Amino acid sequence: MSVRDNASVMAAALNKKEISAVELTNQHYEQIAAVDKDVHAFLYLDKEGALAQAEAVDKKRAAGEKLSPLAGVPLALKDVMTQKGIPTTCGSKILEGWRPPYDSTVVTKLKNAGVIILGKTNMDEFAMGSSTENSAYGPTHNPWDLTRIPGGSGGGSSAALAAFEAPLAIGTDTGGSIRQPAAVTGTVGVKPTYGGVSRYGLVAFSSSLDQAGPCARTVLDTALLHQAIAGYDNKDSTSINQAVPDVVAAAKKLDVKGMKIGVVKQLAGDGYQKGVEDKFNEAVAELVKLGAEIVEVSCPNFEYALAAYYLIAPSECSSNLARFDSMRFGLRVGDDGVKSAEEVMNLTRQAGFGREVKRRIILGTYALSSGYYDAYYGSAQKVRTLIKQDFDAAFTKCDVLVSPTAPTTAFKIGEKSNDPLAMYLNDIATIPVNMAGIGGMSLPCGLAAEDNLPVGFQIMSPAMKDDRMYLVGGALEAALLSKWGKPILDFAPKLAGSK
Amino acid sequence: MAAISRDEVANLARLARITMSDDELDHLAGEMDVILGAVARVQEVASADVAPTSHPLAVNNVTREDVVLPSLTPSEALSGAPATDEGRFKVPQILGEE
Numbered sequence: 226m227s228v229r230d231n232a233s234v235m236a237a238a239l240n241k242k243e244i245s246a247v248e249l250t251n252q253h254y255e256q257i258a259a260v261d262k263d264v265h266a267f268l269y270l271d272k273e274g275a276l277a278q279a280e281a282v283d284k285k286r287a288a289g290e291k292l293s294p295l296a297g298v299p300l301a302l303k304d305v306m307t308q309k310g311i312p313t314t315c316g317s318k319i320l321e322g323w324r325p326p327y328d329s330t331v332v333t334k335l336k337n338a339g340v341i342i343l344g345k346t347n348m349d350e351f352a353m354g355s356s357t358e359n360s361a362y363g364p365t366h367n368p369w370d371l372t373r374i375p376g377g378s379g380g381g382s383s384a385a386l387a388a389f390e391a392p393l394a395i396g397t398d399t400g401g402s403i404r405q406p407a408a409v410t411g412t413v414g415v416k417p418t419y420g421g422v423s424r425y426g427l428v429a430f431s432s433s434l435d436q437a438g439p440c441a442r443t444v445l446d447t448a449l450l451h452q453a454i455a456g457y458d459n460k461d462s463t464s465i466n467q468a469v470p471d472v473v474a475a476a477k478k479l480d481v482k483g484m485k486i487g488v489v490k491q492l493a494g495d496g497y498q499k500g501v502e503d504k505f506n507e508a509v510a511e512l513v514k515l516g517a518e519i520v521e522v523s524c525p526n527f528e529y530a531l532a533a534y535y536l537i538a539p540s541e542c543s544s545n546l547a548r549f550d551s552m553r554f555g556l557r558v559g560d561d562g563v564k565s566a567e568e569v570m571n572l573t574r575q576a577g578f579g580r581e582v583k584r585r586i587i588l589g590t591y592a593l594s595s596g597y598y599d600a601y602y603g604s605a606q607k608v609r610t611l612i613k614q615d616f617d618a619a620f621t622k623c624d625v626l627v628s629p630t631a632p633t634t635a636f637k638i639g640e641k642s643n644d645p646l647a648m649y650l651n652d653i654a655t656i657p658v659n660m661a662g663i664g665g666m667s668l669p670c671g672l673a674a675e676d677n678l679p680v681g682f683q684i685m686s687p688a689m690k691d692d693r694m695y696l697v698g699g700a701l702e703a704a705l706l707s708k709w710g711k712p713i714l715d716f717a718p719k720l721a722g723s724k
Numbered sequence: 725m726a727a728i729s730r731d732e733v734a735n736l737a738r739l740a741r742i743t744m745s746d747d748e749l750d751h752l753a754g755e756m757d758v759i760l761g762a763v764a765r766v767q768e769v770a771s772a773d774v775a776p777t778s779h780p781l782a783v784n785n786v787t788r789e790d791v792v793l794p795s796l797t798p799s800e801a802l803s804g805a806p807a808t809d810e811g812r813f814k815v816p817q818i819l820g821e822e
Binding site for chain 1: 728732733736737739740741742743744748752755756758759760762763764765766767768769770771774775776777778779780781783785786788796800801803804805806807813815816817818820
């Protein structure tokens with residue numbers, strides 16, 4: 226058993242008592258100690274809590290209790306999810322040192338499933354960014370090349386997987402923050418249907434777009450984690466009260482014969498790196514070999530999705546982030562007994578928020594202000610309707626849609642940090658999914674010829690048909706694995722001290 | 725002509741309760757101008773006959789029976805407060821001296 230094994234392999238070994246959860250947890254902390262000084266995937270490690278959890282799982286197993294499939298398997302938690310008593314910063318100074326008094330529903334479900342939570346992972350501040358450079362605690366480095374970004378906002382979670390610091394991770398995806406990090410690190414990430422996984426305890430950025438989801442190194446592991454965290458929750462008023470699709474069975478089926486797969490015409494061409502398009506096209510050819518039928522579909526309004534997103538998300542964020550007012554929790558600056566609450570609030574938000582967060586709050590405040598509301602926020606909401614209509618029409622012709630996940634492979638740290646618009650373009654292929662509230666997966670489909678860096682393949686499925694992306698993803702992954710002869714992460718250079 | 729002036733950005737910062745230095749305002753005004761120019765594209769297709777979508781799900785307000793459920797204790801609720809006094813959140817003065 227090694228930290229390089231997949232979660233399902235670890236789960237099987239635990240089940241056969243070939244290794245204990247405590248031993249497996251310790252192996253992961255050893256790996257973290259060896260590589261995280263270079264990767265910086267974690268903001269906080271809860272070794273004591275994790276080992277106590279692991280010991281409890283081992284005791285239950287020894288007593289012959291029936292355990293859930295992932296019991297004893299370690300996980301990295303994005304720092305936007307509350308975990309009782311554990312610092313939750315969202316990558317922001319404004320929440321430095323805050324220890325939430327409650328568990329998010331995702332954490333409750335993970336704890337009930339016996340999943341071992343190793344620690345909290347780095348992210349762009351309040352999940353705003355595509356590179357993890359917007360973290361107030363310094364960037365995370367891509368394990369494929371430490372000078373490059375691991376994607377964002379969930380770069381800590383994706384890097385932890387790619388560096389074998391954890392076999393499972395939780396991400397959140399508002400415009401691509403699970404899928405784009407997965408794409409640029411050669412890992413798998415799924416944004417479930419909106420409402421499929423509870424948002425209770427997920428610190429809100431843009432409430433109509435935010436969705437928590439599973440991340441792992443294989444499609445099956447991702448499905449197992451999906452199954453563990455999904456389902457109705459009465460603490461989230463937008464939770465869908467329907468049975469969770471059987472994503473695990475779908476991931477294992479490996480049969481796409483006769484399925485109709487739509488290639489989105491608009492998610493290609495200008496702005497897409499050649500090596501990305503080549504690997505994407507090769508993966509589509511693999512699906513044809515497996516018996517799928519390819520349909521070209523046109524979604525003409527997708528070209529407006531990015532513009533609409535950068536009005537809707539900042540608008541909702543300007544409202545959601547009003548709660549960071551220094552009154553009840555978090556940072557407070559300038560409270561000298563003389564200054565008013567409003568002055569203290571102003572100074573706290575100046576000191577506590579980073580540049581990108583301020584930029585989006587100001588943009589959202591503008592888009593929602595009277596006189597501009599109809600032209601900006603109102604128009605963006607209409608574009609949202611048009612994007613949904615494009616998806617609805619496309620799904621009458623095919624079972625799933627596919628595209629590259631991100632237009633390029635991982636870029637250099639610092640390369641785009643002073644150009645917000647260039648940074649926003651990273652999300653061009655992932656945003657439509659969030660606007661429509663449907664499901665999206667990214668899985669690795671090869672290394673770009675130009676730079677030998679991983680390329681992500683995106684699969685989009687209709688709302689509450691999440692099993693379809695696992696079906697296609699599982700089959701494609703198996704075909705690519707037999708073509709490559711080894712998992713994609715085995716092509717990555719080994720980090721110093723890594724297993 | 726710029727889509728947004730520095731004074732307008734200063735007013736937005738005031739509305740959003742964020743103190744900003746002159747440097748921050750100068751920088752942000754330039755960036756906002758570029759970003760607004762790009763996002764204004766939504767107006768090209770947002771014609772009057774398209775209905776707006778505010779949310780991906782057609783959900784209605786969710787209610788439940790009015791029964792007491794477990795919730796935070798006062799000390800848990802106050803645990804992250806910057807300042808407390810007699811079991812309450814202590815905040816800076818809200819009303820002026822006069």
